[in-house]
Amino acid sequence: MKVDRLEIAYLPTTVRAAAVEARDAGLDGFWLAETRHDPFVALGQATGLDLDLGTAIAVAFARNPMTVAVQANDLQLLSGGRFHLGLGSQVEPHITKRFGMPWSRPAARMREFVLALHAIWDCWETGTRPRFRGEFYTHTLMTDFFDPGPNPHGRPKVWLAGVGERMTEVAGEVADGFLCHNFTTARYFREVTLPALERGRARAGKPPAGLEISGPSLVACDERGLAEVKRQIAFYGSTPAYRPVLALHGWESLAEDLHHLSRRGRWQEMSDLIPDEVLHAFAVVGTPTAAAAALTARYADHVTRIAAPVLRTSSAPSGGTTPAPEPSAAAAPAPPA
Secondary structure, X not given: OEEEEEXXXXXXXXXXXXXXXXXXXXXXXXXXOOOOOOHHHHXXXXXXXXXXXXXXXXXXXXXXXXXXXXXXXXXXXXXXXXXXXXXXXXXXXXXXXXXXOOOOOHHHHHHHHHHHHHHHHXXXXXXXXXXXXXXXXXXXXXXXXXXXXXXXXXXXXXEEEEOOHHHHHHHHHHOOEXXXXXXXXXXXXXXXXXXXXXXXXXXXXXXXXXXXXXXXXXXXXXXXXXXXXXHHHHHHHOOHXXXXXXXXXXXXXXXXXXXXXXXXXXXXXXXXXXXXXXXXXXXXXXXXXXXXXXXXXXXXOOOOEEEEEEEOOOOOOOOOOOOOOOOOOOOOOOOOO
């Protein structure tokens, strides 16, 4: 299992130093989330360091397949073929109100988005005209002036993030890898996520073993990290789209209480509602070495990577509308032996 570093809140000017730290710590990859800065631009600062690079996630629906195909192709060139394109849908209010982009049928739209990416890359590899006509996206024009030609490193791997069954099935069908949301318990992973991925793989005629999976990795190594993890669990638990995770465990009343408080901006009270049973279902608590062992025990039979999140400055969890939590004190787990 590979161990990566995921920077949630960062400055583009500090990305290079953070990536060097990850390399020197013996980690396998360096990933950036899309929060306050563009992860594609910032990852350009981390190339040439003998690391896998990835976005976890870039917001697909804030863009279109052509712009993403260009950005991913360029980073694949700069990284020497080690770029991983991680995409997520975000939630409707952010897509429509923050980005001013359309929202409808996110799972179907994401499926078409990935198929359109491959159609564009096919065009550049073969020199043929693109002929992609879908329900959401159309790409039928490419002239020599805008055609970068074949990428000597091939196309990047596409990873999709998801929680719900439909988006997870899409990932199994069209993606090279799946990014587990941190609001995932070991039980939800085995009883809901894995079967959904397998259904998607079967629909595409692909073997289940061919899909890479980056597992959940909420880690608290001290009291400050524990408080941060509780805040994140409370935030995600208040989001209606993630309610099935709590429902699987019979924690529907907690979901209702968290949602009620979130609508009133009572954020600290939300964290106080998270009992130890819920905390330990989502997160591992202990020293970095102990956390690495616990994550390995939970997920190593199916997960190929773990990305330890690092919060350097205040930022809300991806997809959030909450006030910014304090910086996390959670440390990245050491790579398992």
